[in-house]
Amino acid sequence: MYKIQTLNKIAEKGLDLLPHGQYEIASEFNEPDGIIVRSFKMHEMPFPISLKAIARAGAGVNNIPLERCSEKGIVVFNTPGANANAVKELVLCSMLLASRDVVGGVAWTKSLEAPADQIPALVEQGKANFAGCEIKGKTLGVVGLGAIGALVAKDALALGMNVIGYDPYLSVDGAWELSNDVQKASGLETLLKSADYLTIHVPLLPSTKEMYNAEKFAMMKPGIKIMNFARGELFKEDDLLDALESGQIGAYVTDFPTTKLIHAKGVIPVPHLGASTEESEENCAIWASRQLKNFLESGNIENSVNFPTCKLPMRKGIKRLSIVNKNIPNIIGTVTSLLAKEGINIDEMINQSKGDVAYMLLDVQGEISPSLIQALEKTEGIRRVRLILG
Ligand SMILES: NC(=O)C1=CN([C@@H]2O[C@H](COP(=O)(O)OP(=O)(O)OC[C@H]3O[C@@H](n4cnc5c(N)ncnc54)[C@H](O)[C@@H]3O)[C@@H](O)[C@H]2O)C=CC1
Numbered sequence: 001m002y003k004i005q006t007l008n009k010i011a012e013k014g015l016d017l018l019p020h021g022q023y024e025i026a027s028e029f030n031e032p033d034g035i036i037v038r039s040f041k042m043h044e045m046p047f048p049i050s051l052k053a054i055a056r057a058g059a060g061v062n063n064i065p066l067e068r069c070s071e072k073g074i075v076v077f078n079t080p081g082a083n084a085n086a087v088k089e090l091v092l093c094s095m096l097l098a099s100r101d102v103v104g105g106v107a108w109t110k111s112l113e114a115p116a117d118q119i120p121a122l123v124e125q126g127k128a129n130f131a132g133c134e135i136k137g138k139t140l141g142v143v144g145l146g147a148i149g150a151l152v153a154k155d156a157l158a159l160g161m162n163v164i165g166y167d168p169y170l171s172v173d174g175a176w177e178l179s180n181d182v183q184k185a186s187g188l189e190t191l192l193k194s195a196d197y198l199t200i201h202v203p204l205l206p207s208t209k210e211m212y213n214a215e216k217f218a219m220m221k222p223g224i225k226i227m228n229f230a231r232g233e234l235f236k237e238d239d240l241l242d243a244l245e246s247g248q249i250g251a252y253v254t255d256f257p258t259t260k261l262i263h264a265k266g267v268i269p270v271p272h273l274g275a276s277t278e279e280s281e282e283n284c285a286i287w288a289s290r291q292l293k294n295f296l297e298s299g300n301i302e303n304s305v306n307f308p309t310c311k312l313p314m315r316k317g318i319k320r321l322s323i324v325n326k327n328i329p330n331i332i333g334t335v336t337s338l339l340a341k342e343g344i345n346i347d348e349m350i351n352q353s354k355g356d357v358a359y360m361l362l363d364v365q366g367e368i369s370p371s372l373i374q375a376l377e378k379t380e381g382i383r384r385v386r387l388i389l390g
């Protein structure tokens with residue numbers, strides 16, 4: 001029986017893929033085999049030895065201590081693209097909200113206190129305070145052309161905008177997805193100088209933290225409208241507040257409000273609703289549950305952020321060793337010698353690495369004794385050994 005701990009509310013359609021009788025699911029467990037999480041911050045959380053994998057039902061993994069997971073041999077999955085449409089729709093909505101003061105206008109209309117027959121006249125008198133501009137013909141800069149950025153770019157083109165994009169790490173698949181009508185910026189500065197609207201879709205990493213700061217704001221067109229549905233920490237907050245106050249940034253729609261930002265001039269704070277649609281929550285939960293189930297039952301890894309992709313077809317009756325180790329010389333040799341000493345034959349094996357982490361799957365014939373598992377576990381550089389029975 002596998003124990004799966006859920007740290008946030010996870011859509012039932014996903015959890016239903018983990019069959020009762022084989023999986024136990026709860027929000028509290030002392031020794032879970034797997035965790036499914038959305039935005040819960042896991043950095044301070046102790047990880048028991050039982051924990052083999054974490055599935056993030058979503059894209060961003062900055063709430064998960066990836067380095068610690070890798071050291072402990074815990075595989076982390078995410079579901080890039082599963083919530084991209086939901087975010088895209090809210091970005092398009094935000095671009096309109098930043099252009100037309102619908103938010104202010106609705107609040108003002110609701111505050112009207114007058115006899116019913118006077119309301120239409122008051123509305124006509126007051127509406128000039130909430131006039132805006134159209135997005136058609138304006139230039140949208142899209143930074144990060146992955147799952148979300150590519151969708152935003154495509155639909156912005158359909159709305160009559162000029163779109164300029166920047167992504168120095170764009171994958172080959174990502175490039176195929178991208179509309180030919182998206183202009184490729186030669187550098188970030190070129191994009192920032194030409195954009196009337198800016199939308200950011202990059203992960204929060206040490207290299208992207210606070211990359212939007214006073215220096216970058218000074219390159220932008222005065223009054224630029226910015227949508228941030230990626231992560232709040234991509235912006236240096238004090239510089240952002242100054243740029244909003246001076247009007248250099250005309251509007252900032254953010255899914256990541258903070259105390260200082262909520263009431264700042266030009267800010268439209270959204271309570272992290274980017275992925276909060278029924279469809280996206282289900283998609284993410286389905287992907288996350290499938291990845292976790294596949295890994296626990298076969299050892300196969302696909303879509304991990306800290307482990308390499310590594311797959312062998314699973315067959316009934318198979319004995320499989322799944323071994324996580326440091327990516328250093330001679331581990332494979334040591335493993336195969338230990339198996340040979342016990343008269344274990346290897347039918348098939350695969351070994352893959354990603355940075356400091358290496359992972360192997362060995363389909364074997366013969367008796368795998370507890371002492372053999374212990375000997376493997378004690379081998380210098382090996383972080384986790386698991387016997388999977390097909
Ligand atoms: N507000 C919300 O609810 C949601 C927020 N997100 C955030 O949006 C981010 C992007 O999500 P996806 O598009 O699904 O991810 P993705 O992985 O498909 O795309 C990210 C893209 O950013 C590019 N990139 C990385 N560093 C860059 C840099 N320095 N400059 C320009 N491009 C760079 C990558 O090459 C990749 O193409 C996530 O990491 C997450 O933080 C994602 C989903 C929901």
Ligand SMILES: O=C(O)CCC(=O)C(=O)O
Pocket residue numbers: 038039057058059060061083272274275276
């Ligand atoms: O699960 C959520 O609501 C947050 C989604 C998100 O921020 C992400 O996928 O990166």
